[in-house]
Amino acid sequence: MIAKEEHLLTLEAQAKDQQIFISGRIWHELYPKVDPGLFLKVLGQKIDLKKYGDGIVKFYFTFVVIEKLTRNFSGWVGSDYFPKRASVDIGIRVPYEEIVAADEATVIRLMEKALLEGIDTIAAHERKFVAPFDYKAFKADVEAIFAEENWYKTEDTPA
Amino acid sequence: MFSLKSSARKLEPSNHSSSSTLRIISEDNSPRPSGWLPILLLILIALGSLHVGRKYYMSQKDLPPGLVVNPEGDMALSSKREAKLAKELEEIDNAVQYALVATKDGVYPCYACPSAQKVIFLYKGNVWKYGVTRKEESERYPNGNYGAENLLFLPLFWGTYGECLKQEKIMIYNYPFLPEAKERDIIILRPPGNKYDS
Structure with a gap:
């Protein structure tokens, strides 16, 4: 096996342990102004879901930044819990017009707000949890990360 | 039904000419009865019977899911299927x-x-x-x-x-x-x- 293939397989194995999945459905002109990758990277490094219980082992979150959402795409927004996978899947809409008008810091604030709002929706699924999960502590830890100045500016983030 | 009175007519000689032609004079101004009116009524009755018959026939027919008989007796899409059509058309447009x-x-x-x-x-x-x-x-x-x-x-x-x-x-x-x-x-x-x- 050549070194390059080994490297790829190592990365693939690492991906299997991933707990936090942050994505988006974003009008292409607003990318990378709206960059879920910033949230994915930092929360992926700093949050360990096992700390809060086994009720949620995978957290999927989607920022929806679309001007008009027709009826057939309304399903992009919402919150679901899947007991078989012990995963939660949340889609929250971020106001399109506000994003268009916002500067970088404001965009981050709007995205933070949406993500915290998404964590709040977990409460509605508590009865279906396959095991306990302390979503309040999860939210508190995420809030603490967001409270740090320039939390999203990692070493390799372009200035 | 038309009046028998209206059909009463008399014949009298014409004053306009010396010839022995006759003029028909109605006793009143009511419309003249005609022979096609009963036929028209019969046609209407026949059509009505046909409509009722078709309604009965449609109600007795086994329709596949998604089709219904409307109050007029015609076959129509069920509201659910109509909504499905509208949704699919909308999807194609969006x-x-x-x-x-x-x-x-x-x-x-x-x-x-x-x-x-x-x-x-x-x-x-x-x-x-x-x-x-x-x-x-x-x-x-x-x-x-x-x-x-x-x-x-x-x-x-x-x-x-x-x-x-x-x-x-x-x-x-x-x-x-x-x-x-x-x-x-x-x-x-x-x-x-x-x-x-x-």
């Missing part, structure tokens, strides 16, 4: 052509690579797949819809389904000319996530 791009550097499945290579390394922002969607997606779970983890859904074009399919083809065929595709060690014909040209 489609989106999108790109799935990597949200982080890493390995992703590759369906367009040479057969021995199952995965490909993508940098954040690289295109993994172009696609079209028009239907309501039952789940928001990215892996369920996208085919791989850590992908971002970027709508590129909104339009009818046909317009979006054309746009998708243009994007897929032109993929090898993107800088990110040209820079790799291997040149692939389509984006890694596109098995086919559509």
Whole structure:
């Protein structure tokens, strides 16, 4: 096996342990102004879901930044819990017009707000949890990360 | 029914000429009865009977699910099927052509690579797949819809389904000319996530 293939397989194995999945459905002109990758990277490094219980082992979150959402795409927004996978899947809409008008810091604030709002929706699924999960502590830890100045500016983030 | 009185007529000699021609004079001004009126009534009765008969016939017929008999006795789409038609027409008019791009550097499945290579390394922002969607997606779970983890859904074009399919083809065929595709060690014909040209 050549070194390059080994490297790829190592990365693939690492991906299997991933707990936090942050994505988006974003009008292409607003990318990378709206960059879920910033949230994915930092929360992926700093949050360990096992700390809060086994009720949620995978957290999927989607920022929806679309001007008009027709009826057939309304399903992009919402919150679901899947007991078989012990995963939660949340889609929250971020106001399109506000994003268009916002500067970088404001965009981050709007995205933070949406993500915290998404964590709040977990409460509605508590009865279906396959095991306990302390979503309040999860939210508190995420809030603490967001409270740090320039939390999203990692070493390799372009200035 | 017409009046018998109205049909009473008398004949009297005409004053206008000396000849023995006769003039018909009605006793009143009511319309003259005619022979076609009973026939018309019979036709109306026959039509009415036909309508009632058809209504009865339709109500006795086994209709497949989705069809109903309306109060007029005609066969019609059920409200559920009508709503389904409207929804499907709306879906055709409201489609989106999108790109799935990597949200982080890493390995992703590759369906367009040479057969021995199952995965490909993508940098954040690289295109993994172009696609079209028009239907309501039952789940928001990215892996369920996208085919791989850590992908971002970027709508590129909104339009009818046909317009979006054309746009998708243009994007897929032109993929090898993107800088990110040209820079790799291997040149692939389509984006890694596109098995086919559509």
